[in-house]
Amino acid sequence: MRDTHEIDFNDELLAWYDRNAREMPWRIGPADRSSGMRPDPYRVWLSEVMLQQTTVAAVRDYFLRFTSRWPTVESLAAAPDEQVMGEWAGLGYYARARNLLKCARVVVESHDGCFPDSHDELLNLPGIGPYTAAAIAAIAFDRPETVLDGNVERVVARLYDIHDPLPGSKPQLKQRAAALTPAVRPGDYAQAVMDLGATVCTPRSPACGICPMRTRCRSQAAGTQADLPRKTPKKPKPTRYGHVYITQTADGAMLLERRPDKGLLGGMLGWPGSEWSDAPSDTAPFASDWRVLPGEVRHTFTHFHLILQVWATSLPPGAAPEDMILLDKHAFRPSDLPTVMRKAFDLWRNQ
Incomplete structure (x- = not known):
């Protein structure tokens, strides 16, 4: 059973998201979603693959070009490899582009062009790991999956004043994030907490004065929010x-x-x-x-x-x-x- 703190957190965060959701070309906003519109799993999957290791600003134009050229998973699956790799150039991590094509072709050939709607089935597709599977299941299919990206890690670490450094603290952060994930509107919640981390609870100079969670944030009360999340120092790159x-x-x-x-x-x-x-x-x-x-x-x-x-x-x-x-x-x-x-x-x- 979830405690009152977690339930209130969800209600307040979703209310904030309803007013402040970012507009993105792959997103169905809270107003449209409440009116019955549903996200296209193809667009959710494509955006999540593109967003790995990069930013919304960097991805936006790539996403628009891809979906203009290949508006469905069937059209992407039928595309020549060199055309897709060419459109991907500049996004980096080119194994993602190869897996993008493999995944599209598996969805078309083995799933009749429909993405599976469960976390476990999504994990069986090429190039989809635990985070991406959780994000697609939550955002596209409203499954109560725990979505844990860098923004969510930062929000949770500050909310609970967790000082154990990343990456070792990931299991603890995921456990906390799972306890916060609601059964109602889990897709909106996943996007809300990511938006909060991206726009308010930012890595540097978090805007605590306008944060809807400021009265519940333990690190804000302790004055440690700017120091979190802690990270194990990286070795210098050769x-x-x-x-x-x-x-x-x-x-x-x-x-x-x-x-x-x-x-x-x-x-x-x-x-x-x-x-x-x-x-x-x-x-x-x-x-x-x-x-x-x-x-x-x-x-x-x-x-x-x-x-x-x-x-x-x-x-x-x-x-x-x-x-x-x-x-x-x-x-x-x-x-x-x-x-x-x-x-x-x-x-x-x-x-």
Whole structure:
């Protein structure tokens, strides 16, 4: 049985959400939801996959382009891989894009184009983990699942004045969050607590004066809210190095390769290059009059920084190696490249 504190928290937070819900292209707002409109599970799933490791502001335009081009899960499932990967370029974490296609195709082939409505069934789909399964089940199907993202962790840590550092405190935070999750309007509640963390209970300088939970927040009473949630210090990111080789033929075509499906930037188009390591080989992919370009490309991935040296050459038409991908000047689009490869192209183009 939930205590009065938790029930009152839900009522007050939902009342706040009814007045202050953020407008998002994938969201059915509280007024529309109360009138009977229901979220499209496809749009909820797509937004949740896109939002992993990034922000609403970064995702909004990508989401609108995706849903304009592929408005249903069936249309996405039928899309060529390279088109989807090209539209994804810039969002990062490209394994998500590969799993996006796999998931869409499984939903169409094994579920008649309908997303499962339970947490456990959603977990069986490619690329859907515990958080995403809970978010889809709650938001799309109004299941009382515990949705625990960074915003919710922060709200719960401050509400209960929990000082144990993340990530070790995740089980405790999830237990507290589960106790708060209501059976009534769980989809709205999940979005409400995320909105609260994103707009009021922010990482720095939380706006406690306008927070609907301020009289119930233990860290606000203790004056510790700005210090929470605590986090175990991260190890410094190492730096790796590499070489990329850009080739243009005399008629303007560009020579690329498709990266292996597994690993960083898997399945994406890119420039031929070396491994990324402390001391990478600078062996070119084929013999030519290579010249090293001034400057370097710097990029940061989740677990390391990368510095690339860019080499360039030109070839006459018909001289390109057959085991590489030759795109004529009309077919080549820099926007189809992942960000780090586009940075290398920009360095080459501005030489």
